[in-house]
Amino acid sequence: MPPTSSAASTAACAAAAGAGAAAKAAPLSRAVFAPRRWHERGAANHGWLKTFHTFSFASYHDPRFEDFGPLRVLNEDRVAPRTGFPTHPHSNAEIFSYVLSGELTHKDSLGNVEVLKRGEVQFTSAGSGIRHSEYNDHPSEAVHFLQIWYTPDQRNLPPKYYTHPQISDAAKRDVLLTLIRPASTFTAQELSLTGLLPAGRAIPAHAALVTRASLLSPRAKVTHQVGGETGEKEGERWVYVHLAMSSGWKDPDVYRAALRKAVQGNQSHKDRLAHAANFLEHVYGEAPDWSTTAKSQDGSEHAARKMEKQQARPQVTLTFAQSIDGFIAGPGKKQVALSAPESFVMTHAMRTMHDGILVGVGTLKSDDPQLNARLLNPLPSGEAPSLASLPRPIVLDTSLLTPLEAKILANHAAGTGARPLLVTSVGGAHAARAGWAERRAALTEAGAEILEVPSSATDAAQLDWKAVLAALDGAGIKRLMVEGGASVISSLLCAHSASSDEPLIDTLIVTISRQALGAGESYVAPTWLARTLLPGSVKTSRRGKARALLSKTPSAEPFGMDFVLAWGGGAPPSAAQATVRVGETVLEEGDGVFVRQARVGETLEIENLSARDAEM
């Protein structure tokens, strides 16, 4: 039976913390988030048992991950049919099993025998000592469950055992259901109960922690109020959120091997193409189409999305490569290959997803680029990218100074490149300059199309971005990739930022090279970059919509020695795997996140970004 929606476990763990005034239901102000990625957790595949360990456990040992407050173990286990953990002892641990799918048979030295199914929880306070076994007696179905251990704050307590009546999915849907609370928050009469608890009653733990579960519907949000379950007034708490791997087991060895190849430069050309296509599909929600008939069919999906937004402009991707110290070219605007070979392939793959690639005339003169997709050759089909799949080179060139011998013109004349489009200003100072009309005629003769648009109202020397985009849209450019250089990137970012209600950039993709240039051409001051791009800047921003794109956590992907960061893109929410946002951290299935320095009274928002249920 396929795992359907199940529950996710949110473990909120108490920490000794300094005092501070209680905030009133405000978002976390100074909390520190540290993701624990699924493929970085300890993992073992014993055949009968597939397991992930958040903390050191069994043969997995990492001194950085021993515990988190009283939270000592968080294992996500899949046990094959008719196998399990034979009888073994425990003492001074509180053990919580949470079944996501399948059946788990528990037997212990206190005489308890129980077959736990989805939605059933079981808690053993091992105290001075118990022995138990956990078995999957089902003939054909694996059991998938979380096992979580807490370290009690008292040693050698009398052993105790608790279960719940089955908790339905409906009871956990779109709420944070409290399963465990500190024993100190129960009455003596409540504490005297053991075994099967009344429906809805939380389980007491001998530790300062609260454990909650949720089944979040697509796009639903829940809010965890820090310290809200224990009535505290002030101080700091720690929170751990774990997103269960409900849509199926993922093999960490396969993932790590692919990652190693990607970062060590061991990818074959085919691997590089596949890696680039996967990444772009993740960002845009569609993979590049390299069939010979691709491109210039007006990208129906993009056109549809555009119509939804009623924009008279193309979908815009701004992309560039920068050194680790923030330069996009060397001193004197000398062209530098900052991108690793792997990310160059990704950039060329991205080019084939756009109708036009735009640069300023500065770049055209200094780099003489081709703006084609030659690095994709050969495609998986064995062929070179077809002429029909190539984007049109576009140059912002108000004075029409594009050299007649530019490669983009030569390629077009030779039948190996799409027709260049030169964007110039209509009338005005540029057209009045000596030789403008002659250059216009010569460039047209050389095969270029000339597009005239008004100059910027605020800066007569520059073209107005809204006018440029509208004109390109009219010329059939429905998807535009802006590559640079320094002045163009800077002016587009400024225009985007200034245009609060009608942002101009839909997707931002930045290749961060590990090279440091020390000096060179930067497109913008690093502090401005940080203010504009970094998550959190939205808080201080008065430019809501425009900055909204840039204030989200970007996707990050290694390409050889580079990291590529992508904001926006518009991929539809995935239905294959759950993805949730915890504060500003995005988790995929099997990931967790440590949240430190959350203050009592503050709120942590968790949102399901995917098109399937998320279980925490």
Ligand SMILES: NC(=O)C1=CN([C@@H]2O[C@H](COP(=O)(O)OP(=O)(O)OC[C@H]3O[C@@H](n4cnc5c(N)ncnc54)[C@H](OP(=O)(O)O)[C@@H]3O)[C@@H](O)[C@H]2O)C=CC1
């Ligand atoms: N690392 C990377 O990813 C990339 C790096 N680069 C590097 O960038 C450098 C070139 O940058 P730069 O010299 O600034 O040249 P640009 O390519 O940014 O071109 C700037 C010129 O474009 C014209 N222009 C017209 N309208 C506008 C507008 N609205 N905004 C900005 N420019 C406009 C202007 O010329 P006019 O008034 O005559 O029309 C302007 O001088 C090169 O060293 C190149 O190697 C380039 C691309 C990518």
Ligand SMILES: Nc1nc(O)c(N)c(N[C@@H]2O[C@H](COP(=O)(O)O)[C@@H](O)[C@H]2O)n1
């Ligand atoms: N992605 C990327 N990485 C770099 O390191 C770069 N220097 C650039 N530069 C851009 O690519 C153009 C060259 O294009 P062709 O290979 O000739 O097609 C260059 O002009 C910049 O726009 N990009």
